Amino acid sequence: MTEETKQNEKEQTTANTTETTDNNVRYNAGASGRKLIEEDDKEEEVMLEQFTHPYFDEDPSMGQSTYEPNVLLARGCCNQPECYKVVNRAERDSSSKLNVHNWMSHIKSPSNAGECDIVEVRFKNSRKDFYRLPEGLEICEGDIVAVEGTPGHDIGIVSLKGELCRIQMRKKKVENNDNIKKLYRRAKAADIEKWLQSLEKEEGMIYETRRLADSFDLKMKVNDVEYQGDGTKAIFYYTADDRVDFRQLIKALAEEFRIRIEMKQIGARQEAGRLGGIGTCGRELCCSTWLNSFHSVSTSVAKTQQLFPNPQKLAGQCGKLKCCLNYEYDVYVDALKSFPELGVAIETKKGKAVYHKVDVFKRLLWYSYQNSQELIPLSVNTVKKMIADNKRNVLPEDLESYAEKIENNK
Numbered sequence: 001m002t003e004e005t006k007q008n009e010k011e012q013t014t015a016n017t018t019e020t021t022d023n024n025v026r027y028n029a030g031a032s033g034r035k036l037i038e039e040d041d042k043e044e045e046v047m048l049e050q051f052t053h054p055y056f057d058e059d060p061s062m063g064q065s066t067y068e069p070n071v072l073l074a075r076g077c078c079n080q081p082e083c084y085k086v087v088n089r090a091e092r093d094s095s096s097k098l099n100v101h102n103w104m105s106h107i108k109s110p111s112n113a114g115e116c117d118i119v120e121v122r123f124k125n126s127r128k129d130f131y132r133l134p135e136g137l138e139i140c141e142g143d144i145v146a147v148e149g150t151p152g153h154d155i156g157i158v159s160l161k162g163e164l165c166r167i168q169m170r171k172k173k174v175e176n177n178d179n180i181k182k183l184y185r186r187a188k189a190a191d192i193e194k195w196l197q198s199l200e201k202e203e204g205m206i207y208e209t210r211r212l213a214d215s216f217d218l219k220m221k222v223n224d225v226e227y228q229g230d231g232t233k234a235i236f237y238y239t240a241d242d243r244v245d246f247r248q249l250i251k252a253l254a255e256e257f258r259i260r261i262e263m264k265q266i267g268a269r270q271e272a273g274r275l276g277g278i279g280t281c282g283r284e285l286c287c288s289t290w291l292n293s294f295h296s297v298s299t300s301v302a303k304t305q306q307l308f309p310n311p312q313k314l315a316g317q318c319g320k321l322k323c324c325l326n327y328e329y330d331v332y333v334d335a336l337k338s339f340p341e342l343g344v345a346i347e348t349k350k351g352k353a354v355y356h357k358v359d360v361f362k363r364l365l366w367y368s369y370q371n372s373q374e375l376i377p378l379s380v381n382t383v384k385k386m387i388a389d390n391k392r393n394v395l396p397e398d399l400e401s402y403a404e405k406i407e408n409n410k
Contacts, residue, residue, distance in 0.1 A: 071200060071202065071203075074124050075122075076122050077091055083186075083188060084186055086140050086141075087143075092141075100120075100164070100168070104163045104164040104167075105164070107163060116163060116165055116166045118132050118176065118180060119131060119158050119161040120161070120165050121147055121156040121157065121158055121159065122156055123226065124224075125273075126273050129181070139186075141160065144186065145185065145187055146186070146187050151232070153184060153229060153230050154228050154230070155192070156229070197231065198228070202226070202234075206222060206224070209253060212256075216246075216252075218246060220238045220240040220246070222236060223274065224236075224237040225237070232259055232260060233260040233261075234257070234259055234262070235264055236253075237264050237271075238263065239266060239267065239268060246263055250263065268320055269320060269323075272316065273287035277317050279317065280316075286323055286324065294323065295323070297322070297326055298321070301325045302314055302325055304332050304333060304336070306358060339365075340380065344387055346387065346390060346396075348386075348399060349395050351369045353367040353368060353369050354367065354368065354369075363379060365379075367383075369399075376403045377403060378404065379402075
């Protein structure tokens with residue numbers, strides 16, 4: 001019994017030792033595994049820090065850029081204007097809409113015409129008007145001036161003077177008579193201060209006006225608000241599909257802001273021109289940079305230029321057809337005068353061929369047989385000759401022998 005007991009104790013001790021060893025191995029394996037995982041995580045963090053995009057990496061040593069809307073940009077200047085100080089040309093060019101370069105500034109006026117005593121003054125966004133100078137007052141382009149308002153006075157920046165101003169008046173059909181308003185003086189410090197205070201109220205007025213219009217259930221969209229320079233009047237620009245009875249809205253606005261209210265309805269194109277934006281071409285909208293006369297654009301213009309009638313691609317930011325469709329319309333019309341009538345079928349001995357499409361610049365027309373989907377390119381002269389032969393009941397053998405070779409430009 002003693003030997004058996006000793007043998008059992010020895011086996012139990014050996015088993016305990018083996019179990020302890022296994023546990024130590026498992027613990028060491030787990031610890032080493034956790035250590036490897038931690039090392040992998042650290043390496044991954046280092047790699048992520050190395051490949052972090054610089055625009056998204058917050059560097060405490062660099063200041064973070066914050067966007068602050070500038071109410072002066074819509075008026076034609078970037079920085080706060082100073083009294084009796086001209087807004088420089090670079091600043092006006094970088095922030096003005098419908099800006100004009102005075103290429104006649106160094107050209108003297110004709111002797112029989114005399115000096116032009118009228119200047120063009122720019123206000124918010126694309127609004128401009130002509131004013132007559134008082135005697136003895138010399139004004140430069142970029143001067144901040146006080147002009148006649150209805151009622152009171154308004155503040156604007158002189159955008160044009162001299163002989164080119166006379167040409168602009170003729171272009172816009174403005175007659176030089178007593179109906180032209182007066183330019184009072186250069187703006188004083190008090191005028192500029194009150195003007196800047198009025199500009200800061202415009203953004204809040206837009207949201208409040210939209211809220212009131214919704215409360216009265218008016219089917220209109222308030223696009224912009226323009227305060228007069230003396231702070232006694234505001235012009236509200238809106239768009240609407242139908243006539244809007246906004247008498248209650250005017251009463252509510254007058255009670256809310258204690259100023260004179262003027263409502264102006266504008267079209268979708270004028271709205272895009274006032275607010276501005278980026279077109280599908282990547283440039284600023286034409287109507288907000290240089291285009292000041294809007295001509296009608298029809299679907300026939302796009303059809304003449306062989307454009308696919310996709311409203312989403314042909315429509316601009318205003319929701320109407322893009323004005324730039326008119327730019328090349330005359331070129332296409334002149335080029336198509338030398339083309340045969342589009343859509344005329346050609347009879348051949350192989351069968352009847354129907355018209356599919358045209359390439360104006362390559363002067364090619366594509367035809368295919370009625371029971372075939374293969375398009376065959378033919379030159380303009382070839383199609384003309386075939387149509388003339390068909391009228392004399394002369395049929396060509398086929399179209400393949402007259403097909404043009406098209407090189408793939410890769």
